[in-house]
Amino acid sequence: MPPPNIQLDDQGHLKHFLTLEGLSRELLIKILDKTEGFLGVARQAVKKVPLCRGKTVANLFFETSTRTRTTFELAAKRLSADVLTLNIAASSTSKGETLLDTLRNLEAMHVDMFVVRHAESGAAHFIAQHVAPGVSVINAGDGRHSHPTQGMLDMFTIRRHKGDFSRLTVAIVGDILHSRVARSQLAALRTLGAGEVRIIAPRTLLPAEPESLGARVFHDLREGVRDADVVIMLRLQRERMRGAMLPSEHEYFQLFGLTEERLATAKPDAIVMHPGPINRGVEMDSQVADGPRSVILEQVSNGIAVRMAVMALCIGTQNRLAQVDAHD
Amino acid sequence: MTETTLGTPAGPAPGLAPSIALGNLPSLPPGIASGEVAGRLSIRHGRLIDPANGIDALLDLHIADGKVLAVGEAPAGFAPDRVLDATGQVVCPGFIDLCARLREPGQEHKGTIASETAAAAAGGITSLCCPPDTAPIIDTPAVAQLITRTAKQAGKARVVPAGALTHGLAGEQLSEMATLRQAGCAVMCQAERPIINTQVLRRAMEYAATFGLTVIMRPENPFLRDNGCAHEGRISARLGLPGIPEAAETVALARDLEVAKQTGARVHFRALSCARSLEKLAAAQARGIAVSADVSAHQLILTEDDLEGFNSQCHLNPPLRTAADRDALREAVRTGLVSAVCSDHQPHEPDAKLAPFPSTAPGMAALETLLPLLLRLVAAGVLDLPTAIARVTSGPAAILGLPLGNLAPGQAADLCVFDPEAKWRVGPKTWLSQGRNTPFWGERFKGRVTWTLLGGQIVHERRR
C-alpha cells in the first residue's frame, strides 16, 4: 500500500510542495494556470499583491544557493509575506543542533511556511512530516531527489512556447544521476503526457534503470536531440571529475556540450533551457546560451511567478483548513 | 514429517592438519547466574519440533537440573515442580541469533545487555551472538568477559561475543584470536568494517584456521558501497538516494570466497542480500569450500519498495533489494543453501532515525519480530514450520559450533514455547527492546512466545 500523499489535504488541495511525483495532471495544470495570473504582478508598478500579508515565510537553506534563494525571497515578498532567510549550512548544524531542533525553534516564532533547501534526498519530506499542523513546507531542492518549483517553471516555460505537451519531444542532457532538477522534470513530463522524453548522458552520469524514469536513453548528443522541440541542458558539478565520473571538462564538452552545430539536428524552432547557473564552455557554448533559441532568462522570471503560485496555493489551503477547524 | 535440511556442516577443509586444541574452553556460554537452582518441569501436550533430531510430533518434554531429562513419557517417579500446558502450542529449541547488537558497552543510550536480552527472551531467543563493534571493541579478553559477565547477571539469554578479527577492527593487524577464544569468543568477526588489504585478510583467515575458528564476514566492498544508503535500482533512481549496487556485495564475496579457499578457513557470510551472491555461494559450496551464510529475517519480507516516502525505518544495511532478490533469498533459506536466519537486531534511540533518510542510522530493532516474520513465511507457504525453526536453531548452532539448538536428553534445556495463532500488535505495551526503531511498529502479527526457558529456568512468561 503506498503511503498517503502528505503533500495534499484530504480534499486533494496542495498543503506542502515536496515532489511532483504523485500529483495529478489536473493539479499540475492548475499550478501552471495560476502562474499565468501571477506573471502579471511583475508588470505592476507596485510589484506586490497582498495575498500573504501577515504571513511569515522562513527560507531554510542548509545548502547555499544564491539564485533559488533570491527567487523564493522575491516570490514571498511579492505576496506581501514577511521573509526570513537563514543560511543554516554555516550556523547551527555545525554546533550539533539537529534539524528538528532548528525546526522547533523557528516554529516557536510562528512561521507559516518553510522553504527548504538541503543536501540530502528526502529532507523536505522529513521536515513536512514533523512540522506543526498549519505550517507548509516547500521543497527548494533536496539532494538528488526533487526540485519541484524548478520542474514546474520549466514546464511553464515549455507550455508558453510549445503548447500541447503530447506532441513534444523533450531531450534532457547531462548529469541525470545527481540532478534533482532532471528528476522533477521527468516526473512532470510523465504526468503531463509529453510525447517523447529522452535523456542523454554517459553511463557514469545515469542512475540505475534509467528507463524506469520514463525516458529513452541516448549516449550520443546529435542522435538524442534529433527532431527535439525542447533541449534541456543540466548543470555539471565540477566534483564529478574528482569522483572519477568523467575524465575532463574538455572531453565532456566535446561529447555532450551543446553548440549551434550540434543543435542543428533539433527542430528549427527548438528552445534551449538550462536551470542555471551555466558553465559556459562545459554544458554549452555562449553562442547557444545567448542565442535566439535560448529561453534561459525567461526561465528565471517564470520561476518567481511559479513560486508565488505554489506558495499562495499552500498558504490558501492552510487558511481554509484553519477555517474548517474553527467551525468544528 | 519432512526431513529438515541443515546447512553445509561447518568443519575444517579436508586435507588440512587438525586444528590446535585450545584448553580451558567453556563448552557453553553461561546463561543463568550461578546459585540459582533450576526446577523440575514438564511441558505437556505441545507439538514438539526439534529439527536437529528430526522430531515433529505431539510429545511431552521433561526437564530437570537445567537439562532435558526425557522426551515423551516421563521417567518413572518423575515429579515435576510445575507443569506447563502447551496445548495448541509449539515447543522447540530456543532460538539462536547469529547477529544481535546489544549496544553495551559503549552505546547504552540505544540499549543495554539487560534490556536487549530481556527482549530476546520475549522473542524466544535463548542464545545470541553479538558483533565486536562495541565501544570498546571486543578485541581484548576484558571486553569479552565484561559482556558475558553482565549477560550472566541479567540471566535472560546466553550471549556469545564475536571477537574482532583484526585489532580495533581496523583491518590492519591481527587480533589475539586464541586469547579471545579462551575468553569466550566462539567466532571471529569483522562486523561492518572492511579489510581493504587482502593480504591482511589472508593472514587473518589463516590464523583463525590454525585454531579451527569460524570467521564471520559481512561482504561489502567499501568503494562500491561509497556513501550509498539504498539498493541501486528503480527506487533509488526515483528517490535520488545514493545507491549501493549488488556488486558491492558480490565483489567482496568473490574475494572472500577465494581467500577462504586459499586458506582453508571456515567462513560464514552474514546477511547476504541479493540473488547474485547466492549463485556465488552455491558454486563455492559445490567446490567444497567450507562456507555457510545467513540472511536477516526482514530481508525475506521487505523490499526496496518499502523505502517509498523515505521511510527511515527501512534504512538498513545491507539495503533492501528487489522482490526478485527477496524471492531468491527465500528459496535459499528453504533449500538450506542459507542455513540460518538472523534478527540483525540494531536498536537505536529515537533521534537516530529522525533525520533526512541518508543521515539516519541504518538498522532495525528486530529480536521480537524474528519469530512472527518467520511465521509469516510459513503462512505464505514459503517454508514449512520445521524448516523455519531449523534456520533459527540447529542451523546457527552448527555455524557457532556450540552444542545448542537441540532438545535431545542431556542437552541444555534452552527452549521456546510459542502459540502460532496468538495475535498481537507491535506497540509500547508489547515491546521490550529499548529500541523502537522497527518498520513494523503498530503492525499486527500472528505468533507469540508463551514461555522461554534458559537452562531449564523460565526467563520469559507471557502475561495473559
Added chain:
Amino acid sequence: MSATEIYADAAALEAVIARMGTALQDKLTQRGIIDPLMVGIHTGGVWVAERLHRILMLDEPLGVLDISFYRDDFSRIGLHPQVRPSHLPVEVDDRHLILVDDVLQTGRTIRAALNSLFDYGRPASVMLAVLVRRGWRELPIAADVTGLDLKQELDRDGSLQVKLTGPDPLALVLGHRQG
C-alpha cells in the same frame, strides 16, 4: 444554490446598459474627461464593460482586472479557484478610470479592485459603474452610475444571490441559497 429565476433578460439588460452609457457620457462631459480608460472586473464586470466600451466608442483598449489576489477572504477560503491574468493595456498613472462591475453589494470587491488598481499606478480619478445595485453595503463605497436597483422586497434577506450570466446573451439570475 437552487431555485434560480431570471430577474432580467437579455433585451432588458441591453436597454439598461444603453442607459448607463448615456449616464456615463453625461458624467464624463460634466467633469471634462475626454479620454477615460475603462476597466472591467472579472467576469461579469468585463461583459458589461465590453458593451459600455462600445457604446462610448473609447479609443484605448478595455482593461481587465482579476481581483483574486486582493480578495479579503483569502485568509478564510484560500486562493480563489478561478485566477485569471489581469490585463491593463496602458499605464494608469494620471488617467481617469471607469471601473465596471456587475453587482454592487458589500463593496468588498470594489475595495479589492481599487487596491489592485493602485498597485499599477496612481490614477487621476476612478468612477464606478455597476449594472445592479442592492443593499447590504459593508464598506463606504457608492457607484457613480447604476443600471438598476434590486427591488427592495427581494433584498430583505442578504442571502439572496444575484448573478449575471453571459456573455451572450446576458441574463440576471436570482438564486435562493438553500438550508
